[in-house]
Amino acid sequence: MDAERMARLRLLVFVAALAPALWLAWALFADRLGANPFEALTRRSGEWTLRFLLLTLLMTPLRDWTGWRWPVRLRRMLGLYAFFYGTLHLFTWLWFDQFFDWPAIVEEIVKRPFITAGMGALLILLALAATSTRGMMRRLGRRWKPLHRMVYVAVLLAVLHHFWLVKADLLWPTIYAVIAGALLGHRLWRRVRRPGRLPAATALSRS
Amino acid sequence: MLIRRKPDLTEADVTDPAWYARRREFLQGTAALLLTAGGLRPARAGHGGRRLDFRPRPDLAVPDALTDYTDVTTYNNFYEFGTDKASPAELAGRLTTDPWSVTVDGEVARPGTYALEDLLKPHPLEERIYRLRCVERWSMVIPWIGFPLADLITRVEPTSRAKYVAFTTLYRPEEMPGQRRHVLDWPYVEGLRMDEAMHPLTLLAVGLYGEVLPNQNGAPLRLVVPWKYGFKSIKSIVRIHFSERQPMTTWHKAAPHEYGFYANVNPEVDHPRWSQKRERRIGEFRKRKTLPFNGYAEQVAHLYAGMDLRRFF
Numbered sequence: 206m207d208a209e210r211m212a213r214l215r216l217l218v219f220v221a222a223l224a225p226a227l228w229l230a231w232a233l234f235a236d237r238l239g240a241n242p243f244e245a246l247t248r249r250s251g252e253w254t255l256r257f258l259l260l261t262l263l264m265t266p267l268r269d270w271t272g273w274r275w276p277v278r279l280r281r282m283l284g285l286y287a288f289f290y291g292t293l294h295l296f297t298w299l300w301f302d303q304f305f306d307w308p309a310i311v312e313e314i315v316k317r318p319f320i321t322a323g324m325g326a327l328l329i330l331l332a333l334a335a336t337s338t339r340g341m342m343r344r345l346g347r348r349w350k351p352l353h354r355m356v357y358v359a360v361l362l363a364v365l366h367h368f369w370l371v372k373a374d375l376l377w378p379t380i381y382a383v384i385a386g387a388l389l390g391h392r393l394w395r396r397v398r399r400p401g402r403l404p405a406a407t408a409l410s411r412s
Numbered sequence: 413m414l415i416r417r418k419p420d421l422t423e424a425d426v427t428d429p430a431w432y433a434r435r436r437e438f439l440q441g442t443a444a445l446l447l448t449a450g451g452l453r454p455a456r457a458g459h460g461g462r463r464l465d466f467r468p469r470p471d472l473a474v475p476d477a478l479t480d481y482t483d484v485t486t487y488n489n490f491y492e493f494g495t496d497k498a499s500p501a502e503l504a505g506r507l508t509t510d511p512w513s514v515t516v517d518g519e520v521a522r523p524g525t526y527a528l529e530d531l532l533k534p535h536p537l538e539e540r541i542y543r544l545r546c547v548e549r550w551s552m553v554i555p556w557i558g559f560p561l562a563d564l565i566t567r568v569e570p571t572s573r574a575k576y577v578a579f580t581t582l583y584r585p586e587e588m589p590g591q592r593r594h595v596l597d598w599p600y601v602e603g604l605r606m607d608e609a610m611h612p613l614t615l616l617a618v619g620l621y622g623e624v625l626p627n628q629n630g631a632p633l634r635l636v637v638p639w640k641y642g643f644k645s646i647k648s649i650v651r652i653h654f655s656e657r658q659p660m661t662t663w664h665k666a667a668p669h670e671y672g673f674y675a676n677v678n679p680e681v682d683h684p685r686w687s688q689k690r691e692r693r694i695g696e697f698r699k700r701k702t703l704p705f706n707g708y709a710e711q712v713a714h715l716y717a718g719m720d721l722r723r724f725f
Contacts, residue, residue, distance in 0.1 A: 240486060374593075
């Protein structure tokens, strides 16, 4: 793909990824979020965080399956969008659910495992977003890649967060967990199959 | 299992005047027709359901502002129609609520299966405005139309062994799509201790906002226990069972450490995953403080005198 087409694709993805946020803002003012709009805002921004995390994680397998180079070049933007929706999610919770009652917020984070998990995922995303620039990549050098593999932990925490918060219906948490499992599984599989790396070596010596 | 594809409304339903009076689907259709034909809402019809005759009970009306009719009828936890709050309003329309019968059995002198009309006939209806507090931290204020459960219980004469009453919701997956997945252990069962069931605040509701209950709100017959979390107020009741032992209730079975049998509204006892100190009244932005027994402590706290409410949550 030439530079011009890549730029156009980037723009397209940028706008498409912003669309859910714009829709939520419109729906809030147009009274289209139901009887409990602020709770809906928290829930939906959380769902979009998880979806963008999974989309980010899809790019590498997509390259492996198709040989295309462009998915990986969209990865950073998608990851930053996951952080964007996650920040929105956190902010709606801090404001509309907790009304910035800091002692209560700290208590919730410590006391409720699903909130602890969600907060952990967001802290990881914050660190990754802060080190996502070219300058930071250069500065961190060889440490950059292991740091950014923390996204796997973030997605696991996000899935867990979703699992732990539902009342009874595990259908959607299960769907997200299966997708996350497949995307992480692909990476493990790739490592096992490719010789010369550590997990591959152990796998080969066993077989 | 037979999947009914027959539409709720056929030409045959229109002809018989006796049916005419009972079919709220038909009446709603008529109202819709009038709306489109006449361009305005008939003054009498209110929100489109069949009007009920009732006596207002201002002495049993909380002073809080009523929750909008639209919110009351589109934001529902009725898992039989799906776990999304909008699903019941979208999917409950096809539930057949007429004919309807209720089985009364167990420790009772006059057991039997009663047609809904016969069950309701002796009981004059009244309007009571109650707070409803969901375990999920939201609340509403709803003008219910109904009659005290105690009056019905007295009529069917429970035996001296009857210590608890259990209620069962209709199980009909062909009309209740949520029941096709095992989200909860269907059919839904809820229960009360006998003194709770006999309490004058405990209501069997057949309507809200002056009209017959919309299906998504638990038509044609539901329980309303205003000092307990909403999930105790079981919808679309088909069975009332009297027993000596405490019944196993659906949410308690699903998550025993999260939902107790009593489920009294209590700001001091957290749900394991969230605090119950505050609630959002639907239609409001700021959260309110949740009141012990949902504000009905004066009337009901004595029922639990001496009980450890942390243990019996």
